[in-house]
Amino acid sequence: MTFVVTTPSFSGPVELLLQLISSHDVDVLDVPLGPIVDAFVAVLRDEAVTIEVEDLSEFLLIASILLEMKSRSLLPGRDDTEPDEEFVGWEERDVLLARLLELRTYAALSDAFVSLLERAARAYPRLRGIDEGFVVVPPDLLAGVTTAILAGAYLRGIEEKPVPVLRLNHVTVDAVSVAETVVSLSQRLPSMGALSFRALTESLGSRIEIIVHFLALLELCKLGLVELGQGSTFGDVQISWIDEGSDLDIGRVDVYEG
Numbered sequence: 041m042t043f044v045v046t047t048p049s050f051s052g053p054v055e056l057l058l059q060l061i062s063s064h065d066v067d068v069l070d071v072p073l074g075p076i077v078d079a080f081v082a083v084l085r086d087e088a089v090t091i092e093v094e095d096l097s098e099f100l101l102i103a104s105i106l107l108e109m110k111s112r113s114l115l116p117g118r119d120d121t122e123p124d125e126e127f128v129g130w131e132e133r134d135v136l137l138a139r140l141l142e143l144r145t146y147a148a149l150s151d152a153f154v155s156l157l158e159r160a161a162r163a164y165p166r167l168r169g170i171d172e173g174f175v176v177v178p179p180d181l182l183a184g185v186t187t188a189i190l191a192g193a194y195l196r197g198i199e200e201k202p203v204p205v206l207r208l209n210h211v212t213v214d215a216v217s218v219a220e221t222v223v224s225l226s227q228r229l230p231s232m233g234a235l236s237f238r239a240l241t242e243s244l245g246s247r248i249e250i251i252v253h254f255l256a257l258l259e260l261c262k263l264g265l266v267e268l269g270q271g272s273t274f275g276d277v278q279i280s281w282i283d284e285g286s287d288l289d290i291g292r293v294d295v296y297e298g
Contacts, residue, residue: 045076058102061109068110077103097140101133216249221256229266229281237277 045054049070060066080099084091170176232240237257241250257279260266267280 045079047071047075054099054102058105061106068106068113071106071110073103073106073110076106094140097136101136105133216252218252218255218259221252222259225253225256225260226265229260229279232281234278234280237279240279 044052045057047057047070050057050060050066054076057066057071061068061071080103084096237254241253244250244253257266257268257277261268265282267282269278269280270276271278
């Protein structure tokens with residue numbers, strides 16, 4: 041709600057009057073504050089008009105600022121005051137508005153508590169205890185335990201524990217290297233003719249030896265000494281020696297570890 045004031049030197053909203061006085065467009069000495077307050081009190085007494093709390097507090101703030109500005113203008117030594125001092129009322133206005141917002145927050149919080157209490161009033165807790173005949177009995181943890189069982193458990197607890205044995209029979213140890221197998225195959229394959237990888241490794245006893253032989257064949261193929269072929273998917277790998285007169289350079293063989 042905007043409160044309109046009428047004075048000999050100004051007619052309009054009270055907020056605009058404050059701005060004009062602050063900007064020196066209207067002299068505060070030319071504005072009688074008594075009629076303004078009387079007119080506002082008359083509006084408050086009018087039952088047909090409803091004024092919100094925010095509007096009332098804002099008018100009181102503006103009226104107090106105008107009263108302070110007029111009091112300062114009537115006191116001696118006005119020429120010695122700084123122009124910025126005229127805006128002190130605006131800082132006080134901000135403080136009052138901050139307090140007003142804080143009070144509104146507390147009011148909203150109180151309304152929330154009232155709503156929670158009203159909800160709690162509609163709840164009826166159970167006043168009776170456990171029904172008769174319903175007895176909670178904890179289990180007997182020592183049921184069936186005899187002195188012989190306790191003695192046996194004690195003896196098992198104090199007996200000497202066996203020393204753990206670390207068994208390494210499942211660990212595979214490389215018995216032959218890829219380089220040694222390359223040399224061995226380069227000596228055997230020229231006289232064996234064309235054969236399959238299955239036939240070459242059928243006499244081997246461990247998986248690691250088969251893997252080492254396969255890696256050795258790949259090295260020989262890379263060196264151009266053997267030719268590898270596979271007629272079908274997942275079929276046997278066929279091995280053929282290419283040049284019987286070639287000399288093997290063992291320094292060109294890659295070393296595999298692991």
